[in-house]
Amino acid sequence: MFSNILIYFVVIPVIMLAGLALCRNIKQIRAVAVTGSLALTALSIYLLVDYLGLRAAGHTEQMLFTGAWDWFKPLHIQLAVGVDGISVAMLILSSIILLTGSFASWKINPLPKEFFLWLILLSTGVFGFFISIDLFTMFMFYEVALIPMYLLIGVWGSGNKNYSAMKLTLMLMGGSAFLMLGLIGIYYHSSANPETLTWNLLEISQNGAISKGWQYFLFPMTFVGFGVLGAMFPFHTWSPDGHASAPTAVSMLHAGVLMKLGGYGCFRVAIYLMPEAANDLAWIFLILTGISVVYGAFSACVQTDLKYINAYSSVSHCGLVLFAILMLNTTAMTGAIMQMLSHGLMTALFFALIGMIYGRTHTRDITKMGGLMKIMPFLAVCYVIAGMASLGLPGLSGFVAEMTIFVGSFEHADMFHRVFTIVACCSIVITAVYILRVVGKLLLGPVQDEHHLKLTDAEWWERTATVTLIISVAAIGCFPNFFADLIRWTFSSDIFSVIGMN
Amino acid sequence: MDYSQFLAMKQEISLLVLFLLVFLSDTFASNRGCKTIGGLTCVLFGLFTLWGFCPVVIGSDTVTAFEGMYETSPAIVAIKNILNVGVLIVLIQSLKWTASENQVIRRGEFYELLLLTLFGMYLMMSGRHFLVFVIGLECASLPLAAMVAFNKHRYESHEAAAKYILTAVFSSAVLLMGLSFVYGLTGSLYYGHIADSMFSASTSNIVMLVVALAFVISGLGFKLSLVPFHLWTADVYQGAPTSVTSYLSVISKGSAAFAFLVILWQVFGQVYSEAWEWMLYALIILTITIGNLFAIRQQNLKRFLAFSSISQAGYIMLGIIGDNAMGEAALMFYILVYIFSNLAAFGVIGAIENNCGKVSMTDYNGLYKTNPRLAVTMMLAMFSLAGIPPFAGFFSKFFIFTSAINQGSVAIYVLVLIALINTIISLYYYLLVVKAMFIKEEDEFTVAPFRSALTERIGMWVCVAGILGLGLVSWFYDSLLSVVGF
Numbered sequence: 001m002f003s004n005i006l007i008y009f010v011v012i013p014v015i016m017l018a019g020l021a022l023c024r025n026i027k028q029i030r031a032v033a034v035t036g037s038l039a040l041t042a043l044s045i046y047l048l049v050d051y052l053g054l055r056a057a058g059h060t061e062q063m064l065f066t067g068a069w070d071w072f073k074p075l076h077i078q079l080a081v082g083v084d085g086i087s088v089a090m091l092i093l094s095s096i097i098l099l100t101g102s103f104a105s106w107k108i109n110p111l112p113k114e115f116f117l118w119l120i121l122l123s124t125g126v127f128g129f130f131i132s133i134d135l136f137t138m139f140m141f142y143e144v145a146l147i148p149m150y151l152l153i154g155v156w157g158s159g160n161k162n163y164s165a166m167k168l169t170l171m172l173m174g175g176s177a178f179l180m181l182g183l184i185g186i187y188y189h190s191s192a193n194p195e196t197l198t199w200n201l202l203e204i205s206q207n208g209a210i211s212k213g214w215q216y217f218l219f220p221m222t223f224v225g226f227g228v229l230g231a232m233f234p235f236h237t238w239s240p241d242g243h244a245s246a247p248t249a250v251s252m253l254h255a256g257v258l259m260k261l262g263g264y265g266c267f268r269v270a271i272y273l274m275p276e277a278a279n280d281l282a283w284i285f286l287i288l289t290g291i292s293v294v295y296g297a298f299s300a301c302v303q304t305d306l307k308y309i310n311a312y313s314s315v316s317h318c319g320l321v322l323f324a325i326l327m328l329n330t331t332a333m334t335g336a337i338m339q340m341l342s343h344g345l346m347t348a349l350f351f352a353l354i355g356m357i358y359g360r361t362h363t364r365d366i367t368k369m370g371g372l373m374k375i376m377p378f379l380a381v382c383y384v385i386a387g388m389a390s391l392g393l394p395g396l397s398g399f400v401a402e403m404t405i406f407v408g409s410f411e412h413a414d415m416f417h418r419v420f421t422i423v424a425c426c427s428i429v430i431t432a433v434y435i436l437r438v439v440g441k442l443l444l445g446p447v448q449d450e451h452h453l454k455l456t457d458a459e460w461w462e463r464t465a466t467v468t469l470i471i472s473v474a475a476i477g478c479f480p481n482f483f484a485d486l487i488r489w490t491f492s493s494d495i496f497s498v499i500g501m502n
Numbered sequence: 503m504d505y506s507q508f509l510a511m512k513q514e515i516s517l518l519v520l521f522l523l524v525f526l527s528d529t530f531a532s533n534r535g536c537k538t539i540g541g542l543t544c545v546l547f548g549l550f551t552l553w554g555f556c557p558v559v560i561g562s563d564t565v566t567a568f569e570g571m572y573e574t575s576p577a578i579v580a581i582k583n584i585l586n587v588g589v590l591i592v593l594i595q596s597l598k599w600t601a602s603e604n605q606v607i608r609r610g611e612f613y614e615l616l617l618l619t620l621f622g623m624y625l626m627m628s629g630r631h632f633l634v635f636v637i638g639l640e641c642a643s644l645p646l647a648a649m650v651a652f653n654k655h656r657y658e659s660h661e662a663a664a665k666y667i668l669t670a671v672f673s674s675a676v677l678l679m680g681l682s683f684v685y686g687l688t689g690s691l692y693y694g695h696i697a698d699s700m701f702s703a704s705t706s707n708i709v710m711l712v713v714a715l716a717f718v719i720s721g722l723g724f725k726l727s728l729v730p731f732h733l734w735t736a737d738v739y740q741g742a743p744t745s746v747t748s749y750l751s752v753i754s755k756g757s758a759a760f761a762f763l764v765i766l767w768q769v770f771g772q773v774y775s776e777a778w779e780w781m782l783y784a785l786i787i788l789t790i791t792i793g794n795l796f797a798i799r800q801q802n803l804k805r806f807l808a809f810s811s812i813s814q815a816g817y818i819m820l821g822i823i824g825d826n827a828m829g830e831a832a833l834m835f836y837i838l839v840y841i842f843s844n845l846a847a848f849g850v851i852g853a854i855e856n857n858c859g860k861v862s863m864t865d866y867n868g869l870y871k872t873n874p875r876l877a878v879t880m881m882l883a884m885f886s887l888a889g890i891p892p893f894a895g896f897f898s899k900f901f902i903f904t905s906a907i908n909q910g911s912v913a914i915y916v917l918v919l920i921a922l923i924n925t926i927i928s929l930y931y932y933l934l935v936v937k938a939m940f941i942k943e944e945d946e947f948t949v950a951p952f953r954s955a956l957t958e959r960i961g962m963w964v965c966v967a968g969i970l971g972l973g974l975v976s977w978f979y980d981s982l983l984s985v986v987g988f
Contacts, residue, residue: 072976074983075904136900140891147890150933154941162941166933173929177922180900181915184907217915 004067005047006081006131009091012039013124020117030106033116037099040127044091048486051088055489062202062490063133071137076198080134085486086337090130090257090264093344096472097256098123101249103465104352107359108156108247115156118148119249126257135183135199135269139176142265145258146172146229149242149250157245168242172229179225179265185218186210186273204273215277223270223278223285230262230322231315232285233292240299243311248355251307255314256348260340263321267333271325282326283416289326290420292319297430301437306354306364309434310347313390316427317343323424324405327417330491332408335401337487342389342397342476349386349469353379356462360455366438371447376457380443382466387435389473392428397476402428404484507567510574513554513582514624520550521617528610540597543613547593551586554579570692571631576985578628581760581834588753588841589620595849595961596745598856604655612652615645616749623757627764632681632691635761639677639725642757643670646750650742662741669724669734677721683714684769693768700772708776715770715777719785722765725758728819729788732812736796739808744855747804748848751811756837759818763833766822774825782823783913787920789816794927798934801863803851806931807844810887813928814840817902820921823914824906831982832898832905838978839886839898842968846883849962850876853954860949863935868944872951877939879962884932886969889925897973899925 001007016036023029047065054064063082071077083091101119108115125145132138146169153165183199189211190197190204198204210218228235239259243251271278296316303309317339324336356379357372358364373380389396392403409421447453458466476483508515524543531539564575593613600609618641625638647670651663685691687707688699700711723731739747770778793813800806818840821833853876855861870877886895903918954962972978 072979074980074988075901077976140896143891143896147885151936151940154937162937165941166930166937169933170926170930174923174926177919177926180903181907181919181922184900184904184918185915187904188907188910 001067001069004065004081005043005050006065006067006083008043009040009127009131010124012036012043013120013127016120017117017124020113020120023113026112029112029116030102033102033120034099036120037095037102040095040123041092041099044088044095047083048088048092051083051085052486066133066202068134068200076196077136078134078200079132079137080200081131082133082202083131084490085488086264086267086490087130089337089341089483089486090260091127093260093341094123094126094130094257096468097252097344097348100348100352100465100468101252103461103468104252104355105247105249106459106461108249111155115152115247118152119253122148122152122253122258126253126261129261130264133201135186135201135204137199138201138265138269139180139183142179142261143173143176145261146176149246149254149258152250153242153246156247156250158247159245160241161245164238164241164245168238171235171238175225175228175235177225178221182218182221182225183269185214185221186269189214189218201268201273210274212276215274216281219270219274219277219281220284222274223266226262226265226270227285227288227322228262230259230266231292231296231318232262232322233288233295233315233319236292236296236315236319239315240308240311243314243351244305244307248351248359251351251355252348255311255351256344259314259318260321260344263318263325263336263340266322267325267336271328275328278326279328282328286323286326286417286420289319289323290424292316293323293424293427294430297427297434300434301430304366306357306366306438306442307351309366309438310350310354313350313431313434314343314347316431317347317390320402320405320424320427323420324408327405327409327412329408329411330488331411332405333491334484334488335404335406335408338397338401338404338476338480338483341483342401342473345469345472345476346386346389346396346398349382349466349473350390352462352465352469353383353386356458356466357383361449361452366441367448369442369448369452370445371443372452373443374447375452375455378458378463379466382470383443384439385470385473387439389477391432391435395474395477397473400477400480404480507565510565510567511572511628513574513579514621514628516550516553517617517621517624520546521614521621524610524617525614528614539610539613540593540600543617544590544593544597547586547590547617551583551590554583554586566630570694571634572628573630574628577830577834580982580985581627581756581837582624584834584838584841585620585623585753585756587838588756588845589616589749591841591845591849591961591964592616592745592749592753594957594964595748595845595852597957598955599743599745599852602856605652608652608654612649615649619643619645619649620753623753623761626757626761630693630768632684632693635765636674636678636681639761640674642754643674643725646670646746646754649746649749650738652746653743656741658741659743660741662738665734666738666742673721673724673731676717676724680714680717680719680721683710683717687711687714693765696769697772700770708773711773712777715773716781718765719778719781722758722762723785726755726762726815726818727812728785728815729792729812732789732793735812736805736808739811740802740805744804744848744852747807748845748852751807751848752837752841752844755811755815755818756841759815759822759833759837762819763822763830767825771825779823782819783917786816786819786823786917789813789819790921790924794924794931797928798931800931803861803863803866803935806863806935807847807851810928810931811844813924814844814887816924817899817921820902820906820918823917824909826905826908827986827988828905828908828983829902830986831979831988832902834982834986835979836898836902838982839894839968839972842965842972843883843886843893843895846879846962846965846969847887849958849965850880850883853958853962854949856958857952857954858949860947862947863938864945865947865949866935866938867942868948869939871944872948876954876962879966880939881936882966882969884935888929888932890929892970892974894969894972894974897979901979 128141622641
């Protein structure tokens with residue numbers, strides 16, 4: 001079991017949890033958090049290299065590094081792991097954001113130990129989710145990642161935190177209630193022979209035994225279940241409140257990684273296992289996600305709280321992920337995964353910067369701030385870069401992701417898809433509106449509050465966090481082909497030929 | 503007469519021996535000996551629990567004794583062992599309370615009554631003749647009323663006992679009414695005979711059968727506090743001493759659930775879809791939903807857990823409705839996990855109540871600052887009851903849903919969906935407790951820092967170990983599945 005490299009993505013966080021429990025002071029806590037997340041980052045990069053090496057050596061299996069160990073044998077529940085390019089990309093994203101999140105919460109107060117314990121428990125869930133290919137294990141890790149949010153927001157959050165924490169937890173858990181029913185349903189239809197029922201994703205997709213009638217029932221269950229976490233309209237309302245109230249590192253992890261669980265799950269479970277229903281029912285969810293995209297962008301335009309702006313922008317961008325997945329063609333789906341990476345890094349950068357600015361000015365209201373470019377040039381420049389990435393400046397990650405998505409979406413020749421693609425395209429313009437509005441108001445112009453003149457620029461740990469994220473954003477923007485090739489492998493498999501996908 | 507059939511009853515007989523030992527040492531020992539009666543009972547009961555895990559002396563299959571009036575099987579031994587473990591934890595947790603000033607004179611009686619009720623529960627689960635079953639039921643119910651009234655100096659305790667005894671007697675009467683109908687229909691009180699004649703009677707006398715079954719189910723529903731037979735629960739749970747409440751909520755409920763399963767499957771299994779499937783649908787939906795909705799507004803934590811235990815009983819019923827072996831294992835596993843989770847919660851409540859007499863949710867505000875360990879134990883219990891992974895409650899909920907869906911009809915999907923939506927409601931009120939302890943600021947009502955008694959700590963440690971281990975270690979559920987022959 002421990003010869004499989006993927007297991008260590010769960011083992012390391014568990015060791016970190018044990019280490020944190022023994023910590024006595026803030027220095028030890030920081031040491032454990034940074035060492036552990038560095039180890040995870042190193043592991044994920046090693047995994048990437050190894051993965052590419054194996055693919056280059058001609059391994060053509062759907063998933064690599066697979067392993068399965070019986071857990072609840074009579075129910076065929078296994079601890080089954082395996083990764084393809086998408087999972088590898090997600091693992092790298094998660095570890096980078098965990099690392100930068102640890103730096104961003106360098107001075108967390110009060111109860112730093114408990115904060116990191118919950119944060120690492122959350123990441124255990126995230127990593128476990130991305131390596132699992134067994135539906136039960138996957139779902140377990142999914143819920144492990146959700147529940148720490150309640151205390152992280154409730155204890156360390158700001159503003160209307162009690163309300164937001166409860167709303168977020170209940171809505172996400174509500175989604176997972178549908179999801180659980182869907183997954184159990186999938187299990188009972190996973191194989192034509194009742195003796196060989198399975199929770200294993202790969203086996204289920206090979207068996208292809210879920211009848212079309214059941215797909216019509218189970219696909220919406222699972223898609224909505226994951227879609228709640230992907231902030232699909234009308235189930236997105238937890239997102240603005242939750243993100244606005246959460247502490248910096250939690251906003252980063254939540255918007256950067258946790259919302260990707262939704263998109264990843266929609267793809268990996270709902271569409272991958274039930275492509276026929278996906279093909280027939282996609283139009284319903286296309287309408288909903290289309291609304292997310294445009295509505296989120298418009299909402300961001302009228303907000304004055306920095307975190308709300310960014311949270312609505314996340315709704316818009318994550319909506320685009322689901323939108324692209326539902327286009328069901330290789331180009332758009334590649335774009336969707338690129339968008340997940342891009343949005344994860346970019347939004348983590350945003351939330352980190354907002355946290356840093358808020359830590360200095362003690363306000364997030366853009367009407368009360370101005371001219372920060374003069375006061376804290378480093379943070380301000382980083383903010384501009386993040387903004388440019390968000391509105392799709394070539395050379396940064398947002399451009400390649402959105403470009404791929406819209407090109408892919410436009411491959412559909414029918415009226416319905418084209419109209420919705422054009423509508424979704426409009427969100428780019430609206431994004432530019434709200435980003436430039438914030439940049440102009442917040443960073444340029446006269447200084448609004450003279451107390452702000454005494455504020456300092458970023459400390460070293462803050463610089464580390466932001467620079468790491470900016471480099472990652474630029475890397476995707478400059479080498480899109482590398483990432484696209486990594487991802488595209490998955491879509492070439494023959495399961496999608498059922499629906500005539502190209 | 504074949505005396506070897508007594509061997510089949512090894513757990514009942516050794517429990518009676520244990521009861522006599524406790525009774526004699528309580529009666530004849532000097533005053534000094536009287537003080538150690540609690541410890542003695544715990545040690546003896548611990549040995550008895552271990553003895554239960556020793557393999558059955560005569561084979562491992564189903565064994566009947568006394569002309570088929572009594573039956574034991576690996577599954578029945580397993581559920582008895584599960585209840586034994588729960589009783590052991592209750593005994594350990596109650597040591598501090600029974601040693602308190604008001605109780606110390608009568609402490610022996612507490613243990614004797616408790617052991618007697620456990621004996622009654624054994625008979626309820628093992629009886630294969632309704633006479634044995636009813637004797638077991640009465641033996642399990644009546645001493646409990648005395649236990650509920652154990653806080654002699656508190657008015658609420660008396661009130662609770664009066665309510666309990668009245669409902670217990672009333673529900674027995676209803677049950678007996680139903681049984682007399684069954685006897686009239688089939689001419690026998692043996693489970694097996696009834697099931698056989700049911701097959702021929704099912705078409706002609708279906709109306710009569712449904713009426714009889716409705717009486718039987720409502721009689722047992724009182725015991726299990728299924729809605730609409732739940733009205734006694736909250737008052738009794740609140741008024742009874744905390745140790746008795748925890749005993750009532752897990753052990754009494756667990757044994758009744760298993761007996762319910764045995765009766766519905768073995769006696770009425772033939773008329774599943776005609777007679778009781780839809781009754782159970784209605785009962786489950788009502789129980790889960792109403793239990794949850796009432797729990798939301800509770801401020802007294804014992805009352806709160808009373809309503810939570812009502813809704814948990816609804817989830818336990820999901821193991822019965824699937825009508826398959828997987829459901830039986832899931833039901834036993836659910837009871838096992840429920841014992842550990844609920845006893846952890848009651849352990850914390852009892853420790854705080856013994857220390858300063860506070861049981862209101864506002865008293866728990868900021869508990870994490872003053873008593874972090876108690877707060878964490880309580881949080882784990884709440885998460886486990888709500889079904890949050892990686893704690894045991896998640897696994898037991900998942901398995902009971904899986905076993906119910908195995909039945910396969912569309913109606914069962916709807917039922918499970920309703921149950922799942924209810925888990926979200928329950929998560930809300932469980933989180934209210936977590937919120938009080940972790941998020942709310944401490945105020946003047948908050949419990950001051952204190953160190954709980956060693957026995958209370960042991961009880962809580964065992965429960966926490968169970969909450970963390972029972973789900974993640976697959977051995978427990980796998981062995982329950984193999985016990986029921988899945």
